[in-house]
Amino acid sequence: MRTTSRDTVTLLAESGSTKTDWALLFPDGKLERFKTSGINPNLQTAEEIQDVLRAELPIHLAQTTPDKVHYFGAGISGHSQQLIVQEAIASVFKCQDISVEGDLLAAALALCGDGQGIVCILGTGSNSCYFEKGAIQTQQVSLGYIAGDEGSGNYMGKRILQYYAYGTLMMSCRWHSKNCLGMICRRSFIVCTINLFPIGIWLL
Secondary structure, eight states: OOOOOTTSOEEEEEEOSSEEEEEEEOTTSOEEEEEEEOOOTTTOOHHHHHHHHHHHSOHHHHTOOOSEEEEEETTOOSHHHHHHHHHHHHHHHOOSOEEEEEHHHHHHHHHHTTSOEEEEEOBTTOEEEEEETTEEEEEOOOOHHHHOOTBSHHHHHHHHHHHHHHTOSOGGGOOOOTTHHHHHHHHHTSOSOGGGOOHHHHTO
């Protein structure tokens, strides 16, 4: 990632499949933060990502032309995924200097800086790597939100439901309803977007 100049307006983004955190950095040090829905080029086309950005970005930001955009996100596993996100961002912001990298690199840079270490991400797409000399040296394969979602709301919710159904949940954590287990089972089969399914829904 190139060093940001003091006289440029830089847009930073860190995105998962659930939400995206944005930060607009001005030359005078002013920082604006905002959020949009999650972005994942494995689940969305460039046009769908553009629709999300145009619908959810603040109006004044959509009219801003940053000099640089540094995007770190889930699902960036190859060049084709990078191109999808680059196309969407370039269409909305009219910026030519756009870098698109995986969210694991963002975590590694934030945690290790110029040092080295083992970096892990927990959530809808858990992953881990060894970071050294400013780059990811080795990386585990991410199995995505179905088989590799350790630590996500869906993962934790499933564990709570299993403990409840199997009778191993601590007494202080149990809730009582004659139809609770049947209701939970019925709801489990009507979920449309499992990667966005919050733990709170399980407990209603």
